[in-house]
Amino acid sequence: MQYQTIRGFRASFLDAIADPFYVPEADCMRYLNDGLLVVEDGKVKDFGDYNELKNRYTDISITHYPDRLIVSGFIDTHIHFPQTEMIASYGEQLLEWLSTYTFPTERKFADRNYAQEIAAIFLDELLRNGTTTALVFTSVFPQSTDAFFEEAQRRNLRMIAGKVMMDRNAPEFLQDTAESSYLETKQLIEKWHKRDRLLYAVTPRFAITSTSEQLSNAGKLLAEFPDVYLHTHLSENVKEVESVAELFPESEGYLDVYDRAGLVGERSIFAHGVQLTDREFARLSEAKSAIAFCPTSNLFLGSGLFKLEKAKSSETPVKVGLGTDVGAGTSFSILRTASAAYQVAQLRSQKLSAFQALFLATLGGARALCLGDKLGNFEIGKEADFVVLDLRSTPIMALRNKPFDQTIPHTLADISDQLFATMIMGDDRAISATYIMGELAHKA
Numbered sequence: 001m002q003y004q005t006i007r008g009f010r011a012s013f014l015d016a017i018a019d020p021f022y023v024p025e026a027d028c029m030r031y032l033n034d035g036l037l038v039v040e041d042g043k044v045k046d047f048g049d050y051n052e053l054k055n056r057y058t059d060i061s062i063t064h065y066p067d068r069l070i071v072s073g074f075i076d077t078h079i080h081f082p083q084t085e086m087i088a089s090y091g092e093q094l095l096e097w098l099s100t101y102t103f104p105t106e107r108k109f110a111d112r113n114y115a116q117e118i119a120a121i122f123l124d125e126l127l128r129n130g131t132t133t134a135l136v137f138t139s140v141f142p143q144s145t146d147a148f149f150e151e152a153q154r155r156n157l158r159m160i161a162g163k164v165m166m167d168r169n170a171p172e173f174l175q176d177t178a179e180s181s182y183l184e185t186k187q188l189i190e191k192w193h194k195r196d197r198l199l200y201a202v203t204p205r206f207a208i209t210s211t212s213e214q215l216s217n218a219g220k221l222l223a224e225f226p227d228v229y230l231h232t233h234l235s236e237n238v239k240e241v242e243s244v245a246e247l248f249p250e251s252e253g254y255l256d257v258y259d260r261a262g263l264v265g266e267r268s269i270f271a272h273g274v275q276l277t278d279r280e281f282a283r284l285s286e287a288k289s290a291i292a293f294c295p296t297s298n299l300f301l302g303s304g305l306f307k308l309e310k311a312k313s314s315e316t317p318v319k320v321g322l323g324t325d326v327g328a329g330t331s332f333s334i335l336r337t338a339s340a341a342y343q344v345a346q347l348r349s350q351k352l353s354a355f356q357a358l359f360l361a362t363l364g365g366a367r368a369l370c371l372g373d374k375l376g377n378f379e380i381g382k383e384a385d386f387v388v389l390d391l392r393s394t395p396i397m398a399l400r401n402k403p404f405d406q407t408i409p410h411t412l413a414d415i416s417d418q419l420f421a422t423m424i425m426g427d428d429r430a431i432s433a434t435y436i437m438g439e440l441a442h443k444a
């Protein structure tokens with residue numbers, strides 16, 4: 001891919017440089033009212049106050065977004081591309097929802113061309129919503145994984161994905177075997193992992209649909225390829241947890257099933273964790289694993305309220321990112337997901353500040369995916385994936401978020417207030433543009 005060697009972006013900027021769940025917000029957030037981001041070869045070359053930097057960059061082309069806020073690209077730490085077309089399917093909780101809607105839909109992804117068509121729609125929808133990186137379930141069919149990676153590669157995206165492994169408790173047409181899933185996954189890792197910006201995640205669906213033998217093979221793959229990821233579901237729904245206890249009577253709980261197979265490590269991302277015990281939080285903390293918090297999905301399927309304050313405790317801190325979990329999640333928008341996260345916190349008598357939510361959506365997500373050195377803010381050398389936000393994208397949001405009076409100094413509290421309203425009310429309409437490695441990838 002060819003980049004215009006060096007170019008600048010002038011706007012207001014906000015990014016997180018530390019974790020506001022543990023560090024005072026004033027020390028975590030960088031806000032530049034009039035900032036300049038300089039991108040060279042797709043990476044951040046310089047970042048700071050426009051007036052301080054402009055004399056150093058007199059001969060570069062600068063794109064100016066007055067009245068816009070640029071933030072780091074959003075990171076979706078859990079989503080299913082084959083479920084794009086079945087979003088908002090009525091009436092069921094997890095296990096019935098899977099058999100009624102999900103499995104018949106995923107069957108279609110045996111068709112490589114169909115998978116490619118949906119992958120293109122899916123990735124364009126992520127970009128329309130300001131999501132620049134995602135951790136993605138494909139389907140059990142390796143050709144659907146190829147299709148996904150091809151479309152992501154075409155768009156030069158940093159994406160992590162994997163073929164679903166599932167060898168029991170699902171319709172015959174959707175099952176692989178312990179052996180075939182091992183071999184197909186290995187081939188896909190060799191083909192796609194670290195190709196351009198792409199990364200591979202070994203992806204057993206969840207404990208219910210894998211035999212112990214298949215889970216052991218997943219562990220074997222992680223041992224053979226130590227820098228690939230592990231991506232699965234964990235403790236989402238009460239009936240699911242009960243079923244896992246019956247299927248694995250020797251295990252001391254759901255997480256222990258994965259632990260015994262060697263699947264619980266620093267590059268492991270577990271979706272949901274709504275029903276986790278304190279002991280399991282402690283184990284995830286010890287293993288430095290991550291949880292994808294998927295609030296719209298947890299509400300939609302009636303799964304429950306994730307204990308974010310438990311994951312972000314000082315005693316047993318666990319890395320957390322936000323996940324849409326489309327198609328159980330109800331929106332591709334990380335703004336809407338942050339809004340649901342706020343409401344889940346409220347239902348538990350907790351607070352989630354705008355800056356904490358922005359952290360989860362950017363640097364926190366990057367850290368959950370072990371990509372904190374490459375993504376998540378505007379530190380020099382990082383990949384320049386970013387979003388141009390319109391804080392006044394609807395008439396009511398324009399009424400709520402009045403433009404700052406530039407003659408009065410405004411504070412981090414002002415931007416926190418406007419960002420909060422944007423998260424609560426905002427959606428794809430708030431995304432004016434999305435840039436990938438400094439190149440325009442979506443424009444409203």
Ligand code: GUN
Binds near residue numbers: 205233
């Ligand atoms: N658990 C196992 N498979 C799935 C899935 O496709 N979606 C969700 N939300 N949970 C799961």
Ligand code: ZN
Binds near residue numbers: 325
């Ligand atoms: Zn999921």
